[in-house]
Amino acid sequence: EVGELQQLRFMLNKGLRPAEVAHLLEKTPPRERQILWNLLNQELEGEVLQYLGDDAQAEILSRMEASEVLAITESLETDDMADILQQLPDRVMKELLQIMDTENRSRVEQVLSYPEDTAGGLMNTDTVTIRPDITVETVLRYLRRHKEIPETTDTLFVVSRKGSYIGVLPLTRLLTTDPDVMVREVMNTDVDAIAADMPDEEVARLFEQLDLISAPVTDTDGHLLGRITIDDVVDVIREDADHSLMSMAGLDEDEDTFAPVMKTTRRRAVWLGINLITAFIASAVIGLFEDTLDRVVALAVLMPIVASMGGIAGSQTLTLVIRGQALGHVERSNIGWLFNRELIVGALNGLLWALVVAVVAVLWFQDMTVGVVIALAIVINLLAGAMAGTLLPMILKSLGIDPALAGSVLLTTITDVVGFFAFLGLATLFFA
Amino acid sequence: EVGELQQLRFMLNKGLRPAEVAHLLEKTPPRERQILWNLLNQELEGEVLQYLGDDAQAEILSRMEASEVLAITESLETDDMADILQQLPDRVMKELLQIMDTENRSRVEQVLSYPEDTAGGLMNTDTVTIRPDITVETVLRYLRRHKEIPETTDTLFVVSRKGSYIGVLPLTRLLTTDPDVMVREVMNTDVDAIAADMPDEEVARLFEQLDLISAPVTDTDGHLLGRITIDDVVDVIREDADHSLMSMAGLDEDEDTFAPVMKTTRRRAVWLGINLITAFIASAVIGLFEDTLDRVVALAVLMPIVASMGGIAGSQTLTLVIRGQALGHVERSNIGWLFNRELIVGALNGLLWALVVAVVAVLWFQDMTVGVVIALAIVINLLAGAMAGTLLPMILKSLGIDPALAGSVLLTTITDVVGFFAFLGLATLFFA
Structure with missing residues (x-):
């Protein structure tokens, strides 16, 4: 019995990826789900939580204090954190924003200021930006100084001194261009930025039609706010498609299959x-x-x-x-x-x-x-x-x-x- | 009247992207659809065709000779070409394969040899591969010599001299690594290759769970066959989700909304x-x-x-x-x-x-x-x-x-x- 628990704990914390743990939780009835959740190490909880459906997220969050939620979500990307916070009761969300540090709060509040189902609500603020008037060589050196580039970065965004979006420089083009060439000469200005208030299904359609991996998001003045990545768009596509099926039977698309x-x-x-x-x-x-x-x-x-x-x-x-x-x-x-x-x-x-x-x-x-x-x-x-x-x-x-x-x-x-x-x-x- | 036709022709061939033209065709009743199709320049037909649903594809292909189909699909990526060929009647498909050049035929036949709904049927053969025993500097030089890297390339695949899959080198890591380091030292061997016979919904689940952009596909001996990219997986996700909705009403998920x-x-x-x-x-x-x-x-x-x-x-x-x-x-x-x-x-x-x-x-x-x-x-x-x-x-x-x-x-x-x-x-x- 104790040995089995040990094995389970090992599997949850070392053997499976966070998304796999989330999938396991989704297919487990409520009581057993709670037991599995309790066996999970705290540092993994945030990662796992972001892969759960809204309904299952809300269920687990309903048993947590604001400080606990903060502790497990702090290390997530801004958009994923905002997604989770939206499942909290208003009271807990307010409490949580108060105990957050200022920098994080302003980033999260920016994402939260857009409705969940718009480009602004989907976006991430971890963009890598460059200026048009530098050489490819400089860009390469600048990147090499970074220890890490955010995941699913396929393009760098070219912005003006004032932060206005100008164009994109795909990594594939960066890698095939002569180092002496200026960014201005190789960047792609055909890629329109997405307005922060564009509905998410329209964003999804754009991604599908243009086979995008990421896209820049701008405010009404053309300032770069962040970027949307395909992994978040895939969730939108899945949910939109499930929406019709589930709604026609009077069910919610986020419905937890194993709700009590x-x-x-x-x-x-x-x-x-x-x-x-x-x-x-x-x-x-x-x-x-x-x-x-x-x-x-x-x-x-x-x-x-x-x-x-x-x-x-x-x-x-x-x-x-x-x-x-x-x-x-x-x-x-x-x-x-x-x-x-x-x-x-x-x-x-x-x-x-x-x-x-x-x-x-x-x-x-x-x-x-x-x-x-x-x-x-x-x-x-x-x-x-x-x-x-x-x-x-x-x-x-x-x-x-x-x-x-x-x-x-x-x-x-x-x-x-x-x-x-x-x-x-x-x-x-x-x-x- | 003539001026309007001219405008329409311009819009279809210059104003809209192929995916947008396809979307326009999908929402047009049969007779008008045929008129629009006829206004399209031949070199764009293949591009547009690949974005159409199976049902609409089959309708348009049914009016074409094998040689015409070949002419418009020749320039497509192998997986997209194979997708389109699968909508052809058997007789036309055989004829088409016979008139194809040998190299293309063997590539298409390799994709066609796997059922459409498996990893093999989804994959593309345009991978960029590197050896583990070269330096990052060499990789960078090798890429710069290429004029173009295939679209949606986010990782290079590391293979042995015999073509066995070893691991991946994400472009983001390539760009942040010291040029003197060997590929072997920075490559990621955690990413499991996908078996060519894995069902497509399982492939989709893997992409969703691991937030993948592309993944290597191998045969049973571990040889790299090609790669699957997220844009094709998005289609699988959309179709799988539509499948339940449409089937429950006795409709096909590929059903052309404007079928005759x-x-x-x-x-x-x-x-x-x-x-x-x-x-x-x-x-x-x-x-x-x-x-x-x-x-x-x-x-x-x-x-x-x-x-x-x-x-x-x-x-x-x-x-x-x-x-x-x-x-x-x-x-x-x-x-x-x-x-x-x-x-x-x-x-x-x-x-x-x-x-x-x-x-x-x-x-x-x-x-x-x-x-x-x-x-x-x-x-x-x-x-x-x-x-x-x-x-x-x-x-x-x-x-x-x-x-x-x-x-x-x-x-x-x-x-x-x-x-x-x-x-x-x-x-x-x-x-x-």
């Missing part, structure tokens, strides 16, 4: 409650047609098919449009084409499957009218699904509501209501 | 057909209780609520587990804890919402029995949803079936069947 029971129950309850309203609305629609249902029991048997087909078709459109929005493919200028295509696709698939369902229904209940009614209702509901799936995300986005979060609930409401209303309403007419 | 009508209709029809089977199974279950429904019409009004609540709760669990599998958090060793938590959460939320629904149902239909029946059915169905949501992805994965693709259909089948069966079955007992 009560936390999970509370979060899920909200989503179930919202969906219950949807379900009641659908029931109310069915309730309008109690008399018809009472007369033709086959309708009760078949009605879920109409709602379900509309819901599935609508979700396909919704998912495609939400992903299209996230990738920046879908916008006002091309939504018209998409709307038309979805409508045509909905009509074609509606006709196809309406026919199939009608044939089965007629054979099953030996009633032609039931077949006609369900066929019409399916076509109507697939068209409704296509329209809702295309327009809902556009409308929600323009209202500033997250389409991934609200879209699926609203879509189901629409396809349920339209599906039941069309099917039972038509049946009431036909069987009257 | 017939292609879209065909693909969607398959998914609707599969879901129709689910819907019919649910209907068949309802059909078993026609007599009960005939007697108590309130049951028809309320039954969608039971199915819907179970489906929603089950989807939340399913989504969480599928994301957990993708992140490597959920596995055999911890699924037991997760299963228990989901069951407890399901029971708690089941009890809460069962109570709410029961009260509403009793007030609505002035019937205590209906309230009791629906309360019991909701608890049962939320438990079924929790079980199915946890176990289905584990079972599917162990069978080699993609949980994101098959999971949601199977889950809905289970929660519909259990929901209708429990509700109508209990009602039959209680109202007998």
